[in-house]
Amino acid sequence: xxxxxxxxxxxxxxxxxxxxxxxxxxxxxxxxxxxxxxxxxxxxxxxxxxxxxxxxxxxxxxxxxxxxxxxxxxxxxxxxxxxxxxxxxxxxxxxxxxxxxxxxxxxxxxxxxxxxxxxxxxxxxxxxxxxxxxxxxxxxxxxxxxxxxxxxxxxxxxxxxxxxxxxxxxxxxxxxxxxxxxxxxxxxxxxxxxxxxxxxxxxxxxxxxxxxxxxxxxxxxxxxxxxxxxxxxxxxxxxxxxxxxxxxxxxxxxxxxxxxxxxxxxxxxxxxxxxxxxxxxxxxxxxxxxxxxxxxxxxxxxxxxxxxxxxxxxxxxxxxxxxxxxxxxxxxxxxxxxxxxxxxxxxxxxxxxxxxxxxxxxxxxxxxxxxxxxxxxxxxxxxxxxxxxxxxxxxxxxxxxxxxxxxxxxxxxxxxxxxxxxxxxxxxxxxxxxxxxxxxxxxxxxxxxxxxxxxxxxxxxxxxxxxxxxxxxxxxxxxxxxxxxxxxxxxxxxxxxxxxxxxxxxxxxxxxxxxxxxxxxxxxxxxxxxxxxxxxxxxxxxxxxxxxxxxxxxxxxxxxxxxxxxxxxxxxxxxxxxxxxxxxxxxxxxxxxxxxxxxxxxxxxxxxxxx
Numbered sequence: 001x002x003x004x005x006x007x008x009x010x011x012x013x014x015x016x017x018x019x020x021x022x023x024x025x026x027x028x029x030x031x032x033x034x035x036x037x038x039x040x041x042x043x044x045x046x047x048x049x050x051x052x053x054x055x056x057x058x059x060x061x062x063x064x065x066x067x068x069x070x071x072x073x074x075x076x077x078x079x080x081x082x083x084x085x086x087x088x089x090x091x092x093x094x095x096x097x098x099x100x101x102x103x104x105x106x107x108x109x110x111x112x113x114x115x116x117x118x119x120x121x122x123x124x125x126x127x128x129x130x131x132x133x134x135x136x137x138x139x140x141x142x143x144x145x146x147x148x149x150x151x152x153x154x155x156x157x158x159x160x161x162x163x164x165x166x167x168x169x170x171x172x173x174x175x176x177x178x179x180x181x182x183x184x185x186x187x188x189x190x191x192x193x194x195x196x197x198x199x200x201x202x203x204x205x206x207x208x209x210x211x212x213x214x215x216x217x218x219x220x221x222x223x224x225x226x227x228x229x230x231x232x233x234x235x236x237x238x239x240x241x242x243x244x245x246x247x248x249x250x251x252x253x254x255x256x257x258x259x260x261x262x263x264x265x266x267x268x269x270x271x272x273x274x275x276x277x278x279x280x281x282x283x284x285x286x287x288x289x290x291x292x293x294x295x296x297x298x299x300x301x302x303x304x305x306x307x308x309x310x311x312x313x314x315x316x317x318x319x320x321x322x323x324x325x326x327x328x329x330x331x332x333x334x335x336x337x338x339x340x341x342x343x344x345x346x347x348x349x350x351x352x353x354x355x356x357x358x359x360x361x362x363x364x365x366x367x368x369x370x371x372x373x374x375x376x377x378x379x380x381x382x383x384x385x386x387x388x389x390x391x392x393x394x395x396x397x398x399x400x401x402x403x404x405x406x407x408x409x410x411x412x413x414x415x416x417x418x419x420x421x422x423x424x425x426x427x428x429x430x431x432x433x434x435x436x437x438x439x440x441x442x443x444x445x446x447x448x449x450x451x452x453x454x455x456x457x458x459x460x461x462x463x464x465x466x467x468x469x470x471x472x473x474x475x476x477x478x479x480x481x482x483x484x485x486x487x488x489x490x491x492x493x494x495x496x497x498x499x500x501x502x503x504x505x506x507x508x509x510x511x512x513x514x515x516x517x518x519x520x521x522x523x524x525x526x527x528x529x530x531x532x533x534x535x536x537x538x539x540x541x542x543x544x545x546x547x548x549x550x551x552x553x554x555x556x557x558x559x560x561x562x563x564x565x566x567x568x569x570x571x572x573x574x575x576x577x578x579x580x581x582x583x584x585x586x587x588x589x590x591x592x593x594x595x596x597x598x599x600x601x602x603x604x605x606x607x608x609x610x611x
Contacts, residue, residue, distance in 0.1 A: 058121070126192065213229075248283060294609045444460075
């Protein structure tokens with residue numbers, strides 16, 4: 001059946017985009033999403049600033065690190081045209097690293113680069129400007145050329161404003177005495193032509209005349225990401241690196257200079273100054289395997305096979321009542337695990353029955369026989385689609401490995417949902433957006449949220465399910481012999497694992513979840529499920545795993561904790577370092593999550609190493 005495609009005009013509000021961008025699919029899960037939903041006036045985080053655009057202005061906020069999960073927006077500086085505007089800010093270009101906003105009915109353009117200490121504003125025609133703040137301005141200094149202003153607020157902040165040509169800022173309080181000793185909160189300018197740079201002062205004047213004009217992220221080779229910027233100005237380009245950048249930056253290949261004592265605070269950790277217009281980020285490969293890396297203990301085979309026979313004999317596609325792509329997908333993933341465990345255990349008699357179940361459950365989705373099929377192919381109505389797709393793609397990968405003829409038959413349908421989140425060739429595959437939802441600036445965060453507006457911006461619901469989705473796509477590519485897609489999937493998966501460890505595997509005392517209660521088992525499970533071979537790489541730090549189990553186990557004694565949650569979190573992780581204790585707890589379980597089984601938990605316990 002032919003694929004039904006959603007065009008940009010049916011899934012987004014195109015008035016936020018310049019006409020040149022409206023002829024191709026537009027991402028529904030990216031960092032600039034708040035600029036294009038509803039009124040387009042919710043804050044966006046571009047590191048180190050929060051920014052908020054309106055019809056005729058742009059407001060900046062340099063947030064404190066007091067709030068770990070939520071950064072409140074405060075209009076530290078707002079710049080607009082005195083002429084006003086009856087239109088709105090439009091996106092004229094964007095990439096993984098930047099977004100350019102044009103203010104309609106005026107001559108202003110805002111260059112917003114992630115990781116830049118400067119926010120750049122240009123006016124190509126004489127434009128009188130207005131600069132105001134929610135704070136009181138208690139003092140300011142001007143250089144002799146009227147190209148540098150130092151502005152101090154009563155909240156303790158100091159901001160710098162640089163201009164490419166003289167700009168005359170004035171206030172309605174014309175007396176110099178009053179201007180210096182009475183607080184005020186607004187400047188206006190004469191008609192100005194040129195470029196203005198606004199910066200929270202941790203910067204140096206010698207870098208102010210050089211700013212990025214465009215930037216892109218690309219995959220230079222397997223397990224390598226390259227950032228390249230086109231700059232304006234003869235000086236060196238100063239940008240900021242977050243902690244994961246610093247871990248992966250290759251000074252030898254990039255020719256960059258890291259300024260270790262030049263820092264901005266941010267919600268993701270200190271942002272450190274880096275000089276250079278090209279960065280090379282190199283990633284240590286994570287091995288992708290179909291089965292456990294250490295093998296299953298021989299003396300456990302009978303117990304696993306006994307559970308396997310019971311679980312496989314219980315497979316029956318005719319009794320499935322849900323068509324929810326998430327819970328249905330979990331059943332597909334669960335069955336695929338049974339097939340691979342049977343193969344790893346060399347108990348091949350079980351595989352035909354599992355293959356039959358997988359075909360009966362996967363083919364209706366590939367043939368678009370369910371109402372929710374669009375969820376499988378495209379991002380729809382703001383849902384977190386990538387975790388859903390991962391379960392299906394895992395089942396498809398296993399089926400293709402077991403039955404190559406089946407894989408060849410359904411290859412076009414199979415590749416469609418994968419390209420939806422792993423496309424890096426938009427010229428030859430113009431119906432798919434670039435990478436779908438992976439953020440090549442953060443180097444993780446496969447954003448969810450879609451067309452739903454969130455005050456706090458995008459979110460990532462489950463790091464482990466996203467890791468599993470890229471893992472599953474890599475396995476599928478291996479089954480088809482697609483080396484280029486294997487390389488891309490492995491790279492994205494490795495980055496997701498690194499990002500999850502750095503920003504999501506937090507220490508005790510973290511905050512709660514936006515989608516459910518802040519219970520220990522919920523917080524842990526959503527970062528662990530599904531339990532597959534790649535889970536070992538995601539939770540490779542045994543010391544941290546022990547702390548997690550110690551923190552979570554007391555929560556499992558509460559009334560109402562589901563059996564499925566117990567098996568997925570503390571019991572499975574405890575098996576990494578104490579197999580006997582975990583085994584006893586698992587054997588007492590009376591139920592399992594949709595995507596889990598006793599067979600899978602026993603396989604996990606008995607395939608851990610002896611360390």
